[in-house]
Amino acid sequence: MRLTGLALFALLLGACATAPRGPSLQDLREDVARRIPANVPDRQGWATDIAVAMQAQGIEATPENICSVLAVLEQESGYVADPVVPNLARVARAELERRAKAKYIPVFALNTALKLPSSDGRSYADRLAVVRTERELSEVYEDLVGRVPLGRRLFEDWNPVQTGGPMQVSIPFAEANARDYPYTVQGSIRREVFTRRGGMYFGIAHLLGYQTPYVRKVHRFADYNAGRYASRNAAFQNAVAVATGRELALDGDLLNPGAPLDRPGETERAVRQLAGPLEMDERSIRRALGQGDRLDFNDSVIFRRVFALAESRAGKTLPREVLPGIRLESPKITRELSTAWFANRVYDRYRRCLAR
Known part of the structure; x- marks a missing residue:
């Protein structure tokens, strides 16, 4: 049975009041509200939707997580549930x-x-x-x-x-991750994305609903724009480029979707140059690169061996995360922007939020 917003709020508030760990929903809402700029209309409404989404998804209510959400929200829409798009x-x-x-x-x-x-x-x-x-x-x-x-x-x-929606979340992502959506769906998940509650729920899921190997939040923000683990995968592509001496686009895409085995993408073709020292054939290389959307790719044989080869050639330690070099293209974008630009803008907002 789906819950209305008020019923969900009351349920979570009662449950969290006796929970042994983590703040109550009321405390979380107040913490979020304090970190929202004072000039934002309906701060309490925004704080409630964010708090409910984090509690419903079991996301730890740390200042870093709260400020990550607020930084992306501010960058994407400036706290507007259904933002106006020029032209x-x-x-x-x-x-x-x-x-x-x-x-x-x-x-x-x-x-x-x-x-x-x-x-x-x-x-x-x-x-x-x-x-x-x-x-x-x-x-x-x-x-x-x-x-x-x-x-x-x-x-x-x-x-x-x-x-x-307010976090400009992917509608296909929302539709694929709606199984535990806590509200009564009004029409369709697509329509829910354009509401404040739905946009925040799915945006938070996309931003914080997975583990990363990153030390700095800026790389998670890049992933939000370019796809999960794009920063880690861009670092892997950089290591492949160093190991092979080839120039590669550091876009985080390790495979071309649907490419035949005899027509691999640039990254896969470069990795095949290392087939001998990697002790892997074409099929095993493709299978390994197909794990690039998972956290444990960091622990894979291909990841470790590529970095060992690259660092031996470079004579230094190479980064395990790199901001993807992707130019943002959309009919809505009227100037030259990139994933790195987006990630750094969000990171600046994130640091200002932590200071509030």
Whole structure:
């Protein structure tokens, strides 16, 4: 049985009051609220949703964890549950036209479809012209797919809005990790992501719901942007580059998804150069690199041997975590940004939060 927000809050508050370890939900909420900037509207509301999410997921309520959440939240949306995206209407229309062209649909046919009345009486074109947030855009696409045959052809099983909410969390991630979602789902998990409670629950899960080998939080923040263990994997790629003398993109992607064994990606091809000293064949190398989304990859034979070869050649110890060198690309981004830029911005906010 799913719980309403108030019932969940009361249940957790009662349970945590007698728990032998960790703060009560009330104490955690007050601690979170103290660390939220004073000018943020509804600080108590934000603090409650964050506290409930952390308690529900069993995440330790340390100042470091609380400030990690607040730093990402502040960077991604500035404490806005459904943030406005500049020029979203123009970007949305351009994406529709791009999709239509890719599927050989004439522009006039697209325009005709968009003139049809949507579920609220306005035409789809009129609704698209005024969308300001990703939630509004996602709702237009869902309506379009459900009511217009051309919409199904363009967007069935592919809503272009793939992130949303106050922490800009991945909607596919949320859908894949919704089994223990503590609230009553209103419509769909996709729609929950655009709410404050849902956006914070899944954002916190993505940020803190896994163990890392990192010493500094900046690498966890990079992972939030680039994918889990991207910083560790970028360090591995750096070691491969040193061991082989090849230049590699330090993007954290150890394998090209779906690549045939005879057409490996750049990182896998470089590792194969080391097959002899690694005492591994092509298949065992691929299997080993396929563990790059796990914490225990650090303890794997391939990880240890690659670093031993690289450090022998370099004559020094190499880092086990490196900020991925990924340029951020999205229709929403209007200037040159990178994962390192994002991670360092969040880290600055994190340190300021700890000082509050």
